Amino acid sequence: MRWFILRRLSLMPFVLLGMTFITFVVSQLIPIDPAAAYLGGRGAVHTDEAEQNILNALNARWGWDRPILERYWIYLTNLTKGDLGEASNTLRPVTTDLAKVVPPTIELVLAAMLAALAIGIPLGVFAASRKGRFWDEGFKVVSTLAISVPVFWLAIVGFTIFYGRLGWAAGPGQLDIFTRAPPAVTRMVVLDSIIARRWDALWDALHHLAYPALLLGTVIGFYFARVVRSEMVEALESDYVRTARGKGLKRSLVLYRHGLRNAIIPMITLSGLAFGSLLTSVIVIEHVVGWPGLGEYAFRAATRLDLNGIAGVVMVISLAYVMVNLAVDLLYTVADPRVREGMGT
Amino acid sequence: MTRRTKRLEEAASRRNEESGRMGAAIANLRPRTFLEAYGVVVIVVMVAAIAAAPLLASDPLEQDLSVALTGPSADHWMGTDNLGRDIWSRILNGGRVSLVIGLFVLIAAGTVGVVYGAISGYLGGIVDAVMMRVVDIFLSFPAIMLALLISAALGPTIRNVILAIAAAWWPVYARLIRGQVIVVKEREYVTASRALGAGPMRNLFQTVLPNSLGVMKTIFVLDIGYAILAGSTLSFLGLGVSLPTPEWGVMIREALQFPNSWWLILSPGLALMLFVSAINFAGGIVTRSVHEIPGR
Numbered sequence: 075m076r077w078f079i080l081r082r083l084s085l086m087p088f089v090l091l092g093m094t095f096i097t098f099v100v101s102q103l104i105p106i107d108p109a110a111a112y113l114g115g116r117g118a119v120h121t122d123e124a125e126q127n128i129l130n131a132l133n134a135r136w137g138w139d140r141p142i143l144e145r146y147w148i149y150l151t152n153l154t155k156g157d158l159g160e161a162s163n164t165l166r167p168v169t170t171d172l173a174k175v176v177p178p179t180i181e182l183v184l185a186a187m188l189a190a191l192a193i194g195i196p197l198g199v200f201a202a203s204r205k206g207r208f209w210d211e212g213f214k215v216v217s218t219l220a221i222s223v224p225v226f227w228l229a230i231v232g233f234t235i236f237y238g239r240l241g242w243a244a245g246p247g248q249l250d251i252f253t254r255a256p257p258a259v260t261r262m263v264v265l266d267s268i269i270a271r272r273w274d275a276l277w278d279a280l281h282h283l284a285y286p287a288l289l290l291g292t293v294i295g296f297y298f299a300r301v302v303r304s305e306m307v308e309a310l311e312s313d314y315v316r317t318a319r320g321k322g323l324k325r326s327l328v329l330y331r332h333g334l335r336n337a338i339i340p341m342i343t344l345s346g347l348a349f350g351s352l353l354t355s356v357i358v359i360e361h362v363v364g365w366p367g368l369g370e371y372a373f374r375a376a377t378r379l380d381l382n383g384i385a386g387v388v389m390v391i392s393l394a395y396v397m398v399n400l401a402v403d404l405l406y407t408v409a410d411p412r413v414r415e416g417m418g419t
Numbered sequence: 420m421t422r423r424t425k426r427l428e429e430a431a432s433r434r435n436e437e438s439g440r441m442g443a444a445i446a447n448l449r450p451r452t453f454l455e456a457y458g459v460v461v462i463v464v465m466v467a468a469i470a471a472a473p474l475l476a477s478d479p480l481e482q483d484l485s486v487a488l489t490g491p492s493a494d495h496w497m498g499t500d501n502l503g504r505d506i507w508s509r510i511l512n513g514g515r516v517s518l519v520i521g522l523f524v525l526i527a528a529g530t531v532g533v534v535y536g537a538i539s540g541y542l543g544g545i546v547d548a549v550m551m552r553v554v555d556i557f558l559s560f561p562a563i564m565l566a567l568l569i570s571a572a573l574g575p576t577i578r579n580v581i582l583a584i585a586a587a588w589w590p591v592y593a594r595l596i597r598g599q600v601i602v603v604k605e606r607e608y609v610t611a612s613r614a615l616g617a618g619p620m621r622n623l624f625q626t627v628l629p630n631s632l633g634v635m636k637t638i639f640v641l642d643i644g645y646a647i648l649a650g651s652t653l654s655f656l657g658l659g660v661s662l663p664t665p666e667w668g669v670m671i672r673e674a675l676q677f678p679n680s681w682w683l684i685l686s687p688g689l690a691l692m693l694f695v696s697a698i699n700f701a702g703g704i705v706t707r708s709v710h711e712i713p714g715r
Binding site (some may be wrong): 092093096097099100101104105106107111211214215218219221222223224225226227228230231234238351353354357358361372373376377378379384387388391392 | 454556559560561562563564565567568569571572573644648651652655656657658668671675678681684685687688691692695696698699700
């Protein structure tokens, strides 16, 4: 088991290396003019001599005019020193930027995942137990609507209602402007508030986290619920469930012990897969509620053609992906004894 | 004709049996549940309304500042925007843009992905390995980053939105179709067709490919909805279609400036949800027609 984890973790540097390569390939495939983008243009024809001088200066400053292989080599040598270069969209080192924007997103995504599980599993179990009847049909309608709704629209409409009209949700950002931020240790405001024992800040942070996390969690939760439902329906028709029922076990016990257990493995797979497509929703939601996280940073880096920033974001995402897949594989061993045996440690 | 060739011909014609199932599949296209029927009706009505937009509504670009930002009324039953343009007309005409984006993304990504994946799977060996590593490269790059990058680099036009999303999506189709082709190319009728002297091109595109597209059809149909959503997401982020072209995502983006005019944001979002959910409701029909063949 320990070897399994170590082997997977030792792959990480190669994943990083691969992703830098891919980013460079992709940036070569797309006609990108980062210097023009820096000035706010989009690769227009610059005939003006003064303008051309500015572009040349920019290219020289970031080394965009050098041949791609040389740029890649410089990038790699810097990478070995833990330097990801300077982001042209913030004029700060990419590592500094990432250290600032990654923790808030981890906080948001973890909270959203918890919400998704808390919503998705009971909902799916409930729908499966009422298969073909009123509540199941209702679930089919609502969950189809939930996977069809444009997330950005839902985020705005919800924010307008819950923040604008009702005043239940907190405003944009991670904390109210009048709340003194706790000292940054993990940069996840909820954790930092607990560490600093600042209960007012903790309350405010949770309040700000609630809306984006619940929104994201609900959208993902319905995906989960659909999978749980279809797996449960299958499990409930199996012989062992009939046996359990026949033994006279309580209905809830049969549902959660015999039925749900078999729905959990596909759930784990799905969580891993959902993670990959999470980024789009995170970008959109962070954009709407002004969450200072990775999504917003990714959006800015991509739209301003900030190559170093993009490479940094892509690396973080692929690392997270490796970690999530590792976690998924480890969870399999917990959920399914057959896998545990198969790993032979 | 020797018996041997005859047998081969028989085997070759068996491929028609598999494509002949298409007829049975179409007979299976009738909606079975209320929700499926609802989905079909909504799709038909919306597509018809969008197609007939010039007959049903005024010019979406026509401004009338005297009625700027008014709520739903008899003249403008979905209200007007800040320049007095009719929202109903913009919804209908915006639907055209959204539908065009959705369809062309699938045509572009589908064609490239299917041809690429089919060739890769059919040739096999080193060519396949190299071609699939290219697919891996694209797949491991987050799709949204790729789409954002491309549309930011090329500029906000309808064509570029289509390009950006198609560039992010084709690898998925390529990988799917490759898997199918690898299975189908080992079938008897393919060997038979080859033995009868069909060249590799003819063999691949006339025998292997038509029999590999089954699963793809379901995915294509459902993906139209998601392509429309993806296009409007890019537009919402300011990278898709640019003003003054009406498009559902752009309309939502515009509506952000006028938070007190709820009708501005409600209609385009509901239109998107209505259409995409109708596709998802009706999607079960296509899934069934592919997987559940009568008499098998």
